[in-house]
Amino acid sequence: MQRRTFLQSILPAAAAVRQLTAQPGLPWGGPVLDTHLHLRPDADACFTHIQGSGVTRAVLLTAAADEDRAKAEMERRPGRFARSVRADPALPGSGRVLRDALRGGAVSIGELKFHLALDSPEMRRVYDIAAEMQVPVMMHIQTFPHFAGELPYSTGYPQFDKMLRAHPRTNFIGHGDLFWAHISADVPTDRGYPAGPIRPGGLTDRWLSDFPNLYADMSANSGNNALSRDTDFTRGFIGRHTGKLIFGSDCSCTDGKGGGISQNNNPEASRLAGKCVARETLGLLQRLTSPEVFRRITWENGIRLFKLPA
Ligand SMILES: [Zn+2]
Numbered sequence: 001m002q003r004r005t006f007l008q009s010i011l012p013a014a015a016a017v018r019q020l021t022a023q024p025g026l027p028w029g030g031p032v033l034d035t036h037l038h039l040r041p042d043a044d045a046c047f048t049h050i051q052g053s054g055v056t057r058a059v060l061l062t063a064a065a066d067e068d069r070a071k072a073e074m075e076r077r078p079g080r081f082a083r084s085v086r087a088d089p090a091l092p093g094s095g096r097v098l099r100d101a102l103r104g105g106a107v108s109i110g111e112l113k114f115h116l117a118l119d120s121p122e123m124r125r126v127y128d129i130a131a132e133m134q135v136p137v138m139m140h141i142q143t144f145p146h147f148a149g150e151l152p153y154s155t156g157y158p159q160f161d162k163m164l165r166a167h168p169r170t171n172f173i174g175h176g177d178l179f180w181a182h183i184s185a186d187v188p189t190d191r192g193y194p195a196g197p198i199r200p201g202g203l204t205d206r207w208l209s210d211f212p213n214l215y216a217d218m219s220a221n222s223g224n225n226a227l228s229r230d231t232d233f234t235r236g237f238i239g240r241h242t243g244k245l246i247f248g249s250d251c252s253c254t255d256g257k258g259g260g261i262s263q264n265n266n267p268e269a270s271r272l273a274g275k276c277v278a279r280e281t282l283g284l285l286q287r288l289t290s291p292e293v294f295r296r297i298t299w300e301n302g303i304r305l306f307k308l309p310a
């Protein structure tokens with residue numbers, strides 16, 4: 001092979017590798033999409049967080065009533081944000097509110113954090129809207145209280161496979177304490193964030209394999225804790241579900257570096273106090289994955305599922 005021909009044949013591959021390993025100005029080596037950033041009351045505060053944590057773009061989780069505020073953030077920083085919509089499925093007219101926002105540019109439904117059963121008629125109406133409008137729906141699944149008197153959200157997870165089967169055209173994104181506790185086959189009932197070795201065969205692990213319409217949002221202490229507690233297990237888990245894992249932070253720190261109050265002062269999540277969840281989980285993923293897998297989980301999977309321009 002002539003030198004010129006040889007160089008021509010290896011150059012594209014070399015360029016692709018370079019692109020994956022180091023893109024100048026991108027702290028994580030490539031673009032990162034945070035699919036779980038709550039819209040903040042102060043103008044440009046979400047931008048401060050993505051800049052500080054090295055995130056390129058974020059989905060602003062937005063209550064229907066705050067839609068105009070989310071649009072203002074998007075206009076202020078073109079190309080950096082998309083927005084979701086949420087409305088209480090039990091309120092009359094919520095279906096129309098969701099459809100209107102989705103027709104107006106919202107890219108997903110969520111997060112749904114309500115005191116409803118996952119198989120309730122109210123939630124199932126939302127799953128139908130997600131299928132009809134071809135957007136994913138994300139649920140916060142938590143039964144153990146963070147604070148005294150806190151009621152459970154999205155109950156009935158052990159039977160959720162019935163919903164995954166009954167709504168095959170709906171793309172579900174699981175998130176929250178109980179969703180991630182079920183990464184293991186044994187789930188203690190006296191805490192929200194189990195520690196220590198994972199027993200293989202957990203519901204979440206099995207369903208991610210069995211159902212093409214289930215995805216996992218790795219945000220918050222729930223995602224970070226589950227992926228940190230047994231990293232030998234996590235390597236296999238990421239390998240099994242590379243196309244189903246979606247990076248998100250759910251971080252409430254002010255500056256993307258751990259300032260202010262992280263994890264809303266949730267006492268059980270104190271392991272992340274003073275830390276930025278986005279940085280912690282991105283660092284963990286970087287240690288556990290190859291650059292190719294890191295890019296899929298932190299960018300490509302979310303771009304595809306939320307149908308964002310690449
Ligand atoms: Zn949540």
Ligand SMILES: [Zn+2]
Nearest residue numbers: 251253256276
């Ligand atoms: Zn943060």
